[in-house]
Amino acid sequence: MDAQQERLSRLDYSLLCEENICSSRGMLCAFPASLKKPFLIKGAGLVVCRQGNFAFSLNQKPFSAQAGETLFIPEESLFQVLKESEDLQLFILIYQIEPIRDIMGNSVVSMYLYMQLRTEPCYVWNTGEEEEVLKYMALLDSTLQMQESTFNSYEQKLLLLGLTYRICSIYNRKLLDLKTSVGHKHDIFMKLIQLIEKYYTEQRGVEFYADKLCLSPKYLSALSKSISGFTVQELIFKSIIRKSISLLKNTQKNIQEISNYFNFPNASYFGTFFKKQTGMSPQQYRKQ
Template identity: 45%
Template sequence: MKNSNNGIDILEQQMTNNEDICCSCGNINSFPKAFFDNYKVADVGIIVCTSGRFNFSCEDMEYVVNKGETAFLSRDVYFSITSHSDDCSVVIIMYRVDSIRDILGSTIVGMKFIEMLNPRDCWVMHTGHESELTKYSELLAVGNSDDNVFATNERRLLLLSLTYRLCGIFREISKDGDNASSRKLETYMQLMQLIDQYHTHERGVKFYADRLCLSPKYLTSLVKSVSGSSVQQLVFKAITKKAISLITTTDKSIKEIADYLNFPNASAFGTFFKKQVGMSPINYRQNEGVKKVTIIGQAKGNNS
């Protein structure tokens, strides 16, 4: 296990550098200074209390976290540690989903599920998985150095695994209560899985409603209440995500990509893509190419 003082130093440095992944690398017996002054959570915030207790405020509410409990903090919320016991020790993991966006695949469905399951700013509970979350924090200590590409990739895969674990934890919790909210979320999850499977061919609400044995009107209302988006917007997001992947990771022509995504022609695909992303497919590919060349050049410069 990492030394407590070393752990807080590493965490402080990561936060100062505004890194995508900030973790305590095991147990620490203090909090980062920023946590005492209205700290904003980027995407995912997890604080496991392994001994003692601590108090915090979040969006004008006060919370207490005791030994064996975990505080889950939602996206874009502000919180402040207000007090803690002398024997308090915690495990902290904060990360941005964008850091693993390119390898998430359909896991983003699970991340949306977590968000919608917990519409509150935060919650505190004993999950029964505190030791697992602690272990992830220790394992995420690998890859802190930019000069080891294998360790860095290992760290990203660990974060992907943690994301799956969180999805599993929240799914277990949701099944404990058979209520209307849980049923809505389950239907939403089923829809997202169908979109992931059929978005290149099917874009109409009726297709997905029929698959779920629901009326288009009811499905539209349910999706809006859960995600704030329409069914078509979710389908368009899936198409855009796939298009970006094909543009940036393959040498397929724009016409071939348009055919693969079932657009009538390259022009129609270009119009769609520009509306969603803000630039044409060709310009997007060129822009990404320039970024890659710049990164490679910087890496060579650092190694020289």
């Protein structure tokens, strides 16, 4: 088996096993067999096309990509390659978000929310940063060849976080360049995310954020729902839970201290809130 076929087989196996990082580990001249039929992509995906072209469907809608373009695949997408040229050269990386979600900021996580934009999806384009993205992919590939260890695991997480920030920056620039209502709504949504990032430990009411943006609470929640699939309050609650989980996992703070951090009236109130959102108490989560 030559190196090309070996990498194809390894990638195919990684995808079917839903591994945290599924990489082509170098350039491929074809897609793996699993992606040539409808395949649910559990993580976020990148396909950098260096030569040739290919046609594909994403959530049952047809698209195409050619040399110099990057395909961005959102989480939980149904993907299928429909056609590929004989001279195809590409790099593939699909990775799970969950292992790095607790160290992401809200602005980064929001990228995966508003990549679900329904009004004007932009999944394929020439970003001008293909070479930089490939550098991240090459560094990740080198960690996959190393023996597993705590240090190796953290290095992978940090590289994935860095890559995610880069993708977020690219996607942010792309949407802001749209001279349409989508670009305007995206701008408002980004300002909302930044406000939530700053005030979520203190302010949980929609009215506060709407006032900061000089909008009505009803309009702001509707805009947030249309872009991310979540209302303003749901985004705030997700921010609190995400940070709570990080504090429970990575610090020695007790429940009262965590409750105080988020300005809850008392530890019992925080515990009830946490259990309603996650299905278990903070103590149960920490033990698990």
